[in-house]
Amino acid sequence: MAQHNELGALGEQLATDYLLAKGYEVVVRNFVFQKAEIDIIAKHNNTMICVEVKTRNSDFFGDPQEFVTPSKIKLLVKAMDAFITENDIDLETRFDIIAVLKNKTTESLTHYEDAFYHF
Numbered sequence: 001m002a003q004h005n006e007l008g009a010l011g012e013q014l015a016t017d018y019l020l021a022k023g024y025e026v027v028v029r030n031f032v033f034q035k036a037e038i039d040i041i042a043k044h045n046n047t048m049i050c051v052e053v054k055t056r057n058s059d060f061f062g063d064p065q066e067f068v069t070p071s072k073i074k075l076l077v078k079a080m081d082a083f084i085t086e087n088d089i090d091l092e093t094r095f096d097i098i099a100v101l102k103n104k105t106t107e108s109l110t111h112y113e114d115a116f117y118h119f
Contacts, residue, residue, distance in 0.1 A: 008055050010055065011055025014100055014102070024044040032079075033082040036076055041083060048092070052072070052096070056099075056101055096113050097115040
């Protein structure tokens, strides 16, 4: 596995562990719909949450969450809509970003709730 893929998988696992520790139920990981992949779909307080995990080993080029582009947001919304429709879910939906910065000296995780409305 390429090093960036390993870092991404590690970031997703750290994000999953974080959500579970906060009382979230992880419904599915790596849900794929057409060209989109949702890293984590979770449930918390009667809300379905689409979680995009962005992992970087440095913030030299910007914070991880800044790499969620408008086209990526569009794909995630489409995929989450498909998941909700396929599973006949009648709950509020929220889109979060978990930014992970992980290298030999640093490990930080920041959770942005309702992130698409804040960037």
